[in-house]
Amino acid sequence: MAAAAAAPRRGPDGEPRALARAVRLLQRLQERSAAARLSANPPALRDLLPRTAQLLRDVARARRAAGGGPEGPGGAADFLALFLANLEAKARQVAALLPPRGQRGAGAGPFQEGSMPRRQLAKLALIFSHMFSELSALFPAGKYCGHTYQLTKSAAHTFWREHCGARCVLPWAEFESLLCTCHPVESGSTAHALRATIDLTCNGHVSIFEFDIFTRLFQPWPTLLKNWELLAVNHPGYMAFLTYDEVCARLQACRDKPGSYIFRPSCTRLGQWAIGHVSSDGSIVQTIPHNKPLFEALLDGQKEDFYLYPDGKNHNPDLTELCHMEPHQLIHVSEEQLQLYWAMNSSFELCKICAESNKDVKIEPCGHLLCSRCLAAWQQSDSQTCPFCRSQIKGREVVSIHRSRGRPAEARAAAVSPGSSDGQENREDTLGQVVPSAPPLSPPLDLSPPLDLPPEQPRSKGQLKVGPPAFPKLRAPLPLPRIRTSLSAPREATSRPRAGEGATENS
Template sequence: MATTSSEEKACQRPTNKEHRLVNKTLRRLEKLHESCTDPRLGLRNSPPYLPELVPDTASALRRVWEPYRGLGALTGRAPGEDEAAYLRVHARNLLDKTDRALLLFKEGKEKMFEETSSYRLDLTKLSLLFSHMLWELKAVFPGDRYHGDAYKLTKTEARDFWRISFGNKCIVRWSSFAEKLRRVHPFQDGMETVALKSTVDLTCNDHVSVFEFDIFTRLFQPWRSLLRNWNQLAVTHPGYMAFITYDQAVSRLERNRHKPGSYIFRLSCTRMGQWAIGHVTGEGDIVQTIPENTPLYLALLLGHSQGCYLYPDGQDVNPDVSALNRPEHKAKVKVTREQYELYCQAGTSFQLCKICTEKDKDTRIEPCGHLVCRRCLDSWLKSSGHTCPYCRCDIEGTEAVDVAPYRPKHKKEKKENEEEEEEEVVVESAEDDDHEDIELVVKQMAALRKKAPERKVAQQ
């Protein structure tokens, strides 16, 4: 029996079954478009607007799949392994959500035309999912060509985490994502995991794409307190509204028009990765704004100081989010007397990064504990995979650190503080033996920096 090579496995063409799946999805989308353009439905032309979303989704799906069709499954372009995985997950999820929407029309019948019916509310939630899926497809296939393996996350720490954990993959199963994230940002099994999944998995397909992770980390920045921010802003804060549209936000605020300063916030469906905050003004008007590229807690603090964001969803108790505005915490690494003396003999200092010899060490690699500067680690990860530059162990995470230099004491001070010094907690570092690898690492880094301009010229 013939075997399939690893290269062939990585570039298998979509099967006839998968092409039939896409064709079926397109037919279902056409049927859904007919249903949601019924004049009796009276859908308001505000985002997310299904009569526009559905044909836009169908058009994007056709364009993305066109290169793989050719004259059939045997002649179309062969996608890479991760590209094929994303296509399959997206197509199946899109068909599932389309069938759910059609089922609402079938079961709801005349109730679908009642704006406040449960069937209409469920259709609105599905419209948000359609919007999220379309945004994601365009992000993974900009210009209708796959770029999921080159997607650049907005936040540096999030980018490092994804690259270290999943390489160039653009989509992973939720279970795999949760396992990796828990190592960096611990969270509990049970309800906390369920709540986190409902926030991260925007398209509700039991997978997490690099696009969805980018949105999550932008919404709940900064990285150092990512899950603490999420817990306070999306789990316990009464002002957070999940899966509501612009019109629904207005309706919600209408209830508190008599109470200026009432506010709610939600994920913007027109600018993914941004928050939309709505509030009742002193004149009783309802205003919704998007604080672009600003952490939500900062926007809420500023709005509170200006008298705008006082009563979350009309409630008198307004949670204090000022704790999220604390400066970044860095673990302390103390230099011992032995390390100080060793590095003095070598004519350098423990604090200095041994790769570039220009910047101080500020990053600890987990689990080995080796110390480098952030710039050198970023350069290393971009070119040499996901291993420590010193010991080559797999990097499972990084931690910001502050190296406190050893300061020799005079004899009198030494005698007075002898007991105190003995009680100081010293964070041991694996740096003691890095001199064995340093020459090789420096040479490799120098070669990478030399090649970088050459690659840039070649690309131009």
Template sequence: MHALHGGHNASLDRKTVERLIQKLDGLSKLNGVPQLQRSHPYLPDIARDTKEHLRQILDKTSDLSHNQYLQVTVHSLLSKTAQCSDMVNKEGTAARRNLTKLSLIFSHILCELRALFPGGRFQGNSYRITKLEASKFWGQAFGTRCLVRWEEFRAGLSSVHPIGDGPLESALRSTMDLTCSDYISVFEFDIFSRLFQPWETLLQNWMLLAVTHPGYMAFLTYDEVKDLLQGHIHKPGSYIFRLSCTHLGQWAIGYVTSGGSILQTIPHNKSLYEALKEGEREGLYLYPNGLSMNPDLSALTDPTPNAVIQVTQEQWELYSDMDSTFELCKICTDNEKNTRIHPCGHLLCDMCLTAWQKSDNTCPFCRTKITGREEVHIAAPPAEQTSSPSTTTDHLANDQNAVSNICGALSENDGEEVDWIRHRPLPPPPPLDASGIPARYPSARVLPSAPPPLDSLSSTSRSSSASWVSRPPFPSQRIKLQAEDVITRGPNPCRPAITRRT
């Protein structure tokens, strides 16, 4: 199922892409073919969506010949559409299984196309990898390229995570190369580094979870998980896990309940190791693929220490002028910041982010789509920092724990956070009760029709005061005033351990 070597050197013109679109149109009309599963990934639907996205790319790309990623992907798709057409005409379990795997590969290719060509415009050279360490590695090894041959990628990764030869290399290649093209894209690497985090033990995690663990299943669909676990229906606690095909970058775990049902779940905001250990304690994940013993994952019990972000002199002064502190979450103003949003890097407390994501999956400060979160610790400024900046700088330079320290300059995130705080719309005046005393603010919030008065803003914030309307406030249930700032507070939700799908 691999594209021909040297495919990136083959010519690519609009005529070739049009030919591929015609072939995809043929696959999109295969409704009713018995070999095709009706559940996701359903090949006719994926072929239709891929065809439409390629149309968008054609409309917005004038020169196709210089885009290596598009050249490789188009020729890979041409090869795979021919294989699909051949498999459809065959009967038997093997043909059905191969067609299902091809459907998964087509689904992965579509996700990759949408990620690197959002709206039909190429943005592969600016794609942001979720995990910071993985992003740094890719930038240092491959620059802004979004696609590299497996051989080149393997050599680069071996410089930081040595890879053995033989079957182990082949296994790693099959895990990472989701589109089966003999290349690794920045999108595929992002998915892999998210699945097998943390970065420091990336390949060790992959070995324990995907190579030696009997519960791992590659290229499996939702329906196939149910069929497989049906053979263990009389052994509650049997489970298997796979890459989610609807939420790439996340795991899906299927298991047999004590009542003999088969459920599947996607663990959120936790690593696979944490989800498996939690499920084991609750009696849900006891027998991987029906085997009587869970493998020992104790090598993964030492998680990566939380990143430490040291408050700098300038940050201390800036937030002091606002009657606040850098460490305090600017959403609720009660809890300390302990969560960093990926990929933008903004900081807030875990409770506020969890509440926010119930209605919006973009950063409340900069509106970037949230692809992940990371626990962090904010180190308060040393006592001498307020009086001796030079001494503080020396102190921080020697602090090995201050892995995110940015001495001497404010980060872009500080500016966006401060701007957001200063330009949030003010609530209406509180209603008066019968005695003329302001009553408590109502839980429902009515936005004012005008921004805060300019004379209440600093000179730096006046220039952008017209943008206040475009900054939606945090969804609130009660409001209070503190100094000159308007503080909104969300509910205090308990983040669910897992989300079940029936």
């Protein structure tokens, strides 16, 4: 870690050589690991090593094509210098755990069940997985995008860009001082634990990608560190740097105690949680709840008798206080826009997929709005992309729509980011409230306001049988006025989906 933290900035001539040396190092490590009996479950080194090497080749090719122009501190050159130094240090640690050349890895060392070297190798495989994900996010297809990377949570994105500008990485000490401006951190063991949680790649720095993952795991933003303390520091069910296989092994001791559970950050879907629990028949199940705060998933599971005994212990922490701490942002639709909706015999509140229920959930980070029933059915069809813009769904946030001051349906929806809410409602720079003075709304018909893109049909499973009706055909988009926004903090009412719903963690 010290070597990575003190990595020098490489000049334009040194970077290509460093990239080529890293590729050769990964190739040699791949040959060593091929002879060893390593787990095929994610994260698997035999898959990660060649993929990382190929991505580094793409990065080198893109950097040559770009000519390596001037960059400020914390840009692509600084990130790559840190990344390559860290990669070399972690590769040496893996090599020290693998059997010597020509010797099969049977029976001893990291391949003995439950041994410390095996645990160390599993943790290193997780770090390699995090490093590959980070490099893929900041250099998609080899091209640098760290200066334009969009954090999933809009408040977290605003914080990073206001304090860090175009930088994509900064030292931990500097990041900690910046975070303290809005989320004070106690010095000592608390700060050390926070660093261990955020610094996924263990290099003494924090990248914009790592910060994005942390804010997604411990949402909502206003109570970020409070959530982290309750869920990671004080909760006995939290497990850091654990793999799928290790969760199964740990829960084996609780097979006679259904309702025992542990949770960890997913290694296959960074930014989401994987929860393992012992079912009523004694089997071990691991699931990834669909994009929702962890405390909601744990409370729902407690009601269903799934999550009762964290790590087999009888005391299950009370997380209900987290339900009442999340504030909302509210948007208000302008009078002009409401009149356009009224002219189409529709309303801003109405979900534009089913045309039956009101919007009550926002997709992150794109910001499109729809009803939770449609989103649940959409994600049950194995689609993890937005039905309007096809961008990846990285999270969702509950929204609410109310009437205000007796006026007709002044639309109030929570947490709309600088994108669009249903394809057309865009944010204005001006903050404030516009109270419409227009006739009452007509009853909703089977007409939907036009969208920039029509909803996409689910992949592979055909027409949805559960949830919203068939998606309506939508007309060509019309220009609509922009939305004015204001902030408020009402109390959120959480929904109660079944705790067992969600994607199954890959094995």
